[in-house]
Amino acid sequence: MMKEKILYGYSGIFNSPDEISHAAEKATEIGFTKFDVHTPYPLHGMNKAMNLAPSKLGYVALILGLSALMGAIFSLWWVSSIEYPIIVGGKPFFSFPAFVPVMFEVTVLTASVGTVLAMLFFFFKLPNNSHPLHGTEYMQKVSSDKFGLFIQAEDAKFEENAIKSFFESVHASDVNAVYWDDEEINYKHRIFEPKFLVFLFVAALITSGATYFTLNKLMNMVPFNWMMEQQKQNPQQKSLIFSDGYGMRKPVEGTIARGFLPYQFKGLPDLAAEKLINPIPITKEVLALGQKKYDTFCSPCHDYQGTGISRLRGQFPNPPSLHSDKVRNWKDGRIYAVIMDGQNVMPSYTTQLDENERWAVIHYVRALQRSQNAKESDIK
Amino acid sequence: MSSISKIEYQKKELPSRLQSIGLLLTVLGLVIVLAGYLINPDRMAFNNIIGLTFIISIAVGALFFVAIEYLSGAVWSTPFRRIIEIVSSFVIIVPLFVIPLLLNVHSVFHWTHPEAVNADKILSAKAPYLNVNFFIIRVIAFIAIWMLFQYLITKNSKIQDSSKDQTLTSRNIKLSAIFVPFFALTISFTGIDWLMSLEPHWFSTIFGIYYFSGTVLAALATVTFIAVKLNENGFLVKGLIADHYYSLGALLFAFINFWAYIAFSQFLLIWYANLPEETFWFLQRWEGSWVLWTIGLMIVHFIVPYFGLLSQPSKMDPKKLKFFSLWILAAHYYDLYFLVMPNYSKSGVALSWYEIGFPVLTVGLMIILFINKSKKENLVPIGDPKLKRGIDFRL
Numbered sequence: 001m002m003k004e005k006i007l008y009g010y011s012g013i014f015n016s017p018d019e020i021s022h023a024a025e026k027a028t029e030i031g032f033t034k035f036d037v038h039t040p041y042p043l044h045g046m047n048k049a050m051n052l053a054p055s056k057l058g059y060v061a062l063i064l065g066l067s068a069l070m071g072a073i074f075s076l077w078w079v080s081s082i083e084y085p086i087i088v089g090g091k092p093f094f095s096f097p098a099f100v101p102v103m104f105e106v107t108v109l110t111a112s113v114g115t116v117l118a119m120l121f122f123f124f125k126l127p128n129n130s131h132p133l134h135g136t137e138y139m140q141k142v143s144s145d146k147f148g149l150f151i152q153a154e155d156a157k158f159e160e161n162a163i164k165s166f167f168e169s170v171h172a173s174d175v176n177a178v179y180w181d182d183e184e185i186n187y188k189h190r191i192f193e194p195k196f197l198v199f200l201f202v203a204a205l206i207t208s209g210a211t212y213f214t215l216n217k218l219m220n221m222v223p224f225n226w227m228m229e230q231q232k233q234n235p236q237q238k239s240l241i242f243s244d245g246y247g248m249r250k251p252v253e254g255t256i257a258r259g260f261l262p263y264q265f266k267g268l269p270d271l272a273a274e275k276l277i278n279p280i281p282i283t284k285e286v287l288a289l290g291q292k293k294y295d296t297f298c299s300p301c302h303d304y305q306g307t308g309i310s311r312l313r314g315q316f317p318n319p320p321s322l323h324s325d326k327v328r329n330w331k332d333g334r335i336y337a338v339i340m341d342g343q344n345v346m347p348s349y350t351t352q353l354d355e356n357e358r359w360a361v362i363h364y365v366r367a368l369q370r371s372q373n374a375k376e377s378d379i380k
Numbered sequence: 381m382s383s384i385s386k387i388e389y390q391k392k393e394l395p396s397r398l399q400s401i402g403l404l405l406t407v408l409g410l411v412i413v414l415a416g417y418l419i420n421p422d423r424m425a426f427n428n429i430i431g432l433t434f435i436i437s438i439a440v441g442a443l444f445f446v447a448i449e450y451l452s453g454a455v456w457s458t459p460f461r462r463i464i465e466i467v468s469s470f471v472i473i474v475p476l477f478v479i480p481l482l483l484n485v486h487s488v489f490h491w492t493h494p495e496a497v498n499a500d501k502i503l504s505a506k507a508p509y510l511n512v513n514f515f516i517i518r519v520i521a522f523i524a525i526w527m528l529f530q531y532l533i534t535k536n537s538k539i540q541d542s543s544k545d546q547t548l549t550s551r552n553i554k555l556s557a558i559f560v561p562f563f564a565l566t567i568s569f570t571g572i573d574w575l576m577s578l579e580p581h582w583f584s585t586i587f588g589i590y591y592f593s594g595t596v597l598a599a600l601a602t603v604t605f606i607a608v609k610l611n612e613n614g615f616l617v618k619g620l621i622a623d624h625y626y627s628l629g630a631l632l633f634a635f636i637n638f639w640a641y642i643a644f645s646q647f648l649l650i651w652y653a654n655l656p657e658e659t660f661w662f663l664q665r666w667e668g669s670w671v672l673w674t675i676g677l678m679i680v681h682f683i684v685p686y687f688g689l690l691s692q693p694s695k696m697d698p699k700k701l702k703f704f705s706l707w708i709l710a711a712h713y714y715d716l717y718f719l720v721m722p723n724y725s726k727s728g729v730a731l732s733w734y735e736i737g738f739p740v741l742t743v744g745l746m747i748i749l750f751i752n753k754s755k756k757e758n759l760v761p762i763g764d765p766k767l768k769r770g771i772d773f774r775l
Contacts, residue, residue, distance in 0.1 A: 044773070044774040044775060045623075045774025045775070047775075048774065054692065054693075058691070058692065089652065089654065090654070091652075097644075097647065097648050097651050097652075098648075098652070100644060100648070101648070
């Protein structure tokens with residue numbers, strides 16, 4: 001059994017940061033390349049003492065950062081000006097200043113998380129959780145209060161006696177040989193190790209399952225219900241509050257809807273003539289509106305000029321002319337009553353014309369009447 | 381660790397050639413400034429504001445650095461601290477630049493005209509703060525505060541050179557703790573008084589910190605240039621290496637980002653809210669040839685130095701550090717020009733011999749003052765208990 005063990009390297013223990021720095025400098029001087037230093041905390045200046053090349057991790061961060069920046073610009077442009085353009089605050093769809101914070105966040109997030117992951121998987125070889133130094137006394141010491149130097153047997157200058165005399169020259173204590181564990185010898189680093197992937201999957205399953213169970217079953221909290229469920233009664237829903245069980249309630253008696261003042265003069269045209277006055281001013285816009293509505297709804301029977309010679313060609317009895325003395329002497333309120341109630345064959349026009357439009361039509365009718373019976377003063 | 385057994389510092393005289401260069405620049409600058417004031421006092425007064433805020437940035441920003449070093453207990457910057465202290469002593473130039481401005485205050489500040497204030501609701505509402513008397517009181521009080529702390533802190537540090545008294549360090553820590561809040565207030569109100577009140581109808585709540593970010597950057601750039609230049613030529617203590625340079629470069633890089641962050645925040649908030657009383661300030665700088673100057677600001681003040689100092693080796697390279705510290709110093713002047721000059725020339729960028737006067741004068745005075753101080757003092761705080769650890773500093 002003992003003979004089959006293969007040497008991994010030699011370790012030495014030091015008591016102070018100065019000693020380990022000195023030893024590392026000496027090891028570099030002699031020309032060892034495959035050696036490592038283990039300390040309980042980061043030592044300033046160690047990378048120089050070990051003559052380490054600058055870390056490549058910076059390039060990973062740069063590439064990830066730049067590509068995340070590009071990706072952020074592209075997706076922001078695509079989402080907000082092509083796929084789902086929404087006007088926000090009157091700004092253009094592609095408004096660069098608004099994107100900058102998002103670009104910044106995406107860049108920083110991707111670069112930092114990606115760099116950490118790259119460090120774990122490529123530099124620390126993460127799925128591999130075994131190393132010859134694990135479980136040794138050496139590792140116990142350097143992870144509490146000692147400083148250790150380790151030289152690998154793979155080093156070109158490795159030779160057992162030379163190593164021992166080197167450790168002696170730098171006053172190392174506890175110089176020990178470390179051997180490979182059998183299963184580690186032929187290990188090849190794979191990021192997508194099946195065992196590790198299964199572990200990740202199981203971990204994800206347990207975490208999400210436990211979360212779901214705790215929130216949903218144990219605490220009766222629906223995760224992420226957001227706006228789906230609100231504390232309000234929806235239409236057609238059964239009510240638990242009212243004894244009749246109706247979720248939709250009738251308005252209180254006498255309720256008047258906003259903007260729908262009820263007509264008080266139904267069947268009382270003379271009272272309407274007395275009480276109602278035209279509330280809207282005569283302007284170009286009002287007359288235009290009146291003309292439009294008159295031409296649409298009134299002119300089929302009353303004719304464009306109000307003469308009563310209609311386009312209906314006798315399918316209905318022709319209405320009397322609007323230019324008669326009777327109609328010309330009517331008050332606005334009286335005409336309003338006709339529009340509201342209808343007269344003879346004419347039905348009510350309340351559904352076709354809203355309040356404003358009725359008064360506008362009345363203004364327009366007045367204008368028509370005046371055009372046929374102009375006074376001398378109108379010509380001037 | 382490879383520690384240095386003793387501090388090796390040999391005091392050397394700076395070359396006399398530098399003295400004559402400083403003198404020449406000062407005289408040249410003085411001639412241009414005086415000629416400018418005779419020919420076009422309005423324009424020169426606006427330039428004077430740029431020159432004034434520029435030297436405040438360098439001197440007071442440097443004092444802030446000294447205070448921060450004491451408060452944070454930083455060791456890497458201790459070998460450079462005497463240089464920072466000398467730079468902070470440039471604060472005596474400030475009154476020289478203030479006096480001509482106080483004589484010409486009516487030609488730069490709209491709010492100093494009583495008839496304009498009375499006719500204007502906004503200005504009369506701001507009058508309790510923005511009036512000439514209170515303004516002068518503030519200016520004098522701020523200069524007094526800066527000079528007082530500059531004197532006290534550097535005096536203790538100087539005495540320490542010979543006495544090696546460690547209690548002086550703790551006394552300076554206390555002084556720094558008192559100074560830092562004063563610095564925050566004085567530098568914010570300096571920015572508001574001298575720069576923002578040029579356009580008294582405009583306001584930006586972030587403006588104080590905007591000026592602060594440029595202040596620290598300018599001070600740091602000046603210190604970096606002088607420190608690298610002197611160390612290369614062996615005027616400083618032995619043992620200062622790339623690790624020290626890297627720290628200077630990293631701080632420069634950090635504050636370039638900080639400036640961009642603040643400048644963009646100011647723009648973004650105003651752009652988003654889109655209120656006419658705020659946006660007009662940016663629109664003014666987007667008109668005529670000012671648009672080029674504004675775009676140039678982003679490139680000069682952020683993009684170029686950002687990419688220049690992004691990588692680790694570039695922060696350790698003395699050549700690049702010297703180049704970019706000068707670049708950033710110029711960029712700060714460019715930034716101040718962007719803040720001030722659109723109030724003088726609304727139609728477009730105005731560049732002529734007037735604009736050279738104050739930078740030349742400032743640089744000349746700084747060189748003369750530095751040489752003068754370096755004759756009397758060591759260039760390294762040799763009595764500081766942190767110095768040895770500072771020299772041994774490794775990344």
